[in-house]
Amino acid sequence: MGDHSLRLKAFVKLGAFFREFISSVTQDKEHVISKDGWISEFQTAITLASQQNPWFTEEFQLQAIENWGEALKEESLQDWLAAYPRANGEPKRVALIMAGNIPLVGFHDFLSALITGNSVLVKLSSKDKILFPFIAKYLEDTEPSLKDAIEFTDGRLTDYDAVIATGSNNSARYFEYYFGGKPNIIRRNRNSVAILDGTESEEELKALGRDIFDYFGMGCRNVSKLYVPQNYQFDKFYESIECYSDVLNHTKYANNYDYNKAVYLMSEFPILDNGFLLLKEDSSYSSPIGTVFYERYRTKEELNIKLEQDKDQIQCIVSNSTAEGLPLGKAQSPGLSDYADGIDTVEFMLKITHK
Known part of the structure; x- marks a missing residue:
């Protein structure tokens, strides 16, 4: 399906933009503004996000962006998706209820839903409301067909086929009650x-x-x-x-x-x-x-x-014994296949499209 390869290209381009942004910020912060409209707009979004939520320091936002810039390379994305059959069912609308504890914490769910050909209805955390709309705007500019595939809402979620909701143990009980009738992934505290x-x-x-x-x-x-x-x-x-x-x-x-x-x-x-x-x-x-x-x-x-x-x-x-887990220092550098809670979100997306 052509749509999938266009979306893959859009995310590859987003990764390249992230890497370009990081190098421009680290090289010369003063001249970031004049170089490129997208780069200066992203810098503005990051400044605004750190003002709105003081936990989102620029340094930690840049770290999250740099991690995703490394992950969104064409070869990495293709290797990741090669493990799955091609999605060929009916695209679905997936509601994503995002957490806001660290910058871009819900990006993997966002990526998994869109790259398998589905659309997303995103309810952002009040703590992380700035970066995702900018990223969506960049993706839609890169690949106009994504305009109909990404929607943000502050209100009640309606018209969706499946849900991925991330929250506390308390909110998980509410999510299970509220979304139990739909295919769902509900994440708790870990x-x-x-x-x-x-x-x-x-x-x-x-x-x-x-x-x-x-x-x-x-x-x-x-x-x-x-x-x-x-x-x-x-x-x-x-x-x-x-x-x-x-x-x-x-x-x-x-x-x-x-x-x-x-x-x-x-x-x-x-x-x-x-x-x-x-x-x-x-x-x-x-x-x-x-x-x-x-x-x-x-x-x-x-x-x-x-x-x-x-x-x-x-x-x-x-x-320090990798038989027991990740090397020390690598906890916050997950790969594309390091799924939260060990639940394979791509497999989840492929299952719901086949129903």
């Missing part, structure tokens, strides 16, 4: 964990800092929990992440860190503290901003059994 064994180098622990501090730790792929051996000392860990101390210059992060520290101290919980990251021994996975939970394990075998039991709460695992 967190990511790191397994340390004490042999990590300073470089590896520094890389782990990215898994913790990227996007201020607000993504489901961010590490919010460390598993460490019984006798583990955190001195080397804290020394290795010292380079992230400027996270405290961000007011909202600093406020959260101070608040959580005060709560723990008043409750007389024992905590470790380096001045910008609290460590608290805790069996849960979801730690508040400015805090990482940790738990000590006796054997890797016991730990693996526990993680297998809790797999519905875990998005990804990082470790």
Whole structure:
């Protein structure tokens, strides 16, 4: 179907634009404005997004854009889609309810729906309302047939065939009640964990800092929990992440860190503290901003059994033993086939078009 190859080309062009934008911003911020209308408009959108939501710093927006610029290369997209049969059913209208915890967090769902020939009805999070409409405008300009395929709504969702909804555990209950009658993917809270064994180098622990501090730790792929051996000392860990101390210059992060520290101290919980990251021994996975939970394990075998039991709460695992998960530092660099919650969205799209 010609439509699919045109859409593929549109996303390849978007990837090239992302890469061009990143290089123009990093090379010469002053001359970005005059060079290219799209580039200056994108810069304006990014500035506006960081004003509207202070968690979306320009640095973290650029990181998300750079990651997608790398993913949206023709060869990568073709390799990704080659694993699936060609979509040849009736295109469907897919409602996408986006989260807003990190910039462009719903982009993979947006891409999966459109590249399989479907149309999208997008309900954006109030925290991430600026970047997607700009991207849609760029795609529609590149490939005019997409104009009828992308719609944004603030109101109630109507006239759709399937739903992908991302939210908290509380909103998931509402989503299941509301969208249960349609084909759906409903995502809940998940967190990511790191397994340390004490042999990590300073470089590896520094890389782990990215898994913790990227996007201020607000993504489901961010590490919010460390598993460490019984006798583990955190001195080397804290020394290795010292380079992230400027996270405290961000007011909202600093406020959260101070608040959580005060709560723990008043409750007389024992905590470790380096001045910008609290460590608290805790069996849960979801730690508040400015805090990482940790738990000590006796054997890797016991730990693996526990993680297998809790797999519905875990998005990804990082470790210096790749047999156990991703390398340290790679949690926030997913590939096209790294599906959220392990649910294959392309397969989902192909199933609904065949009904």
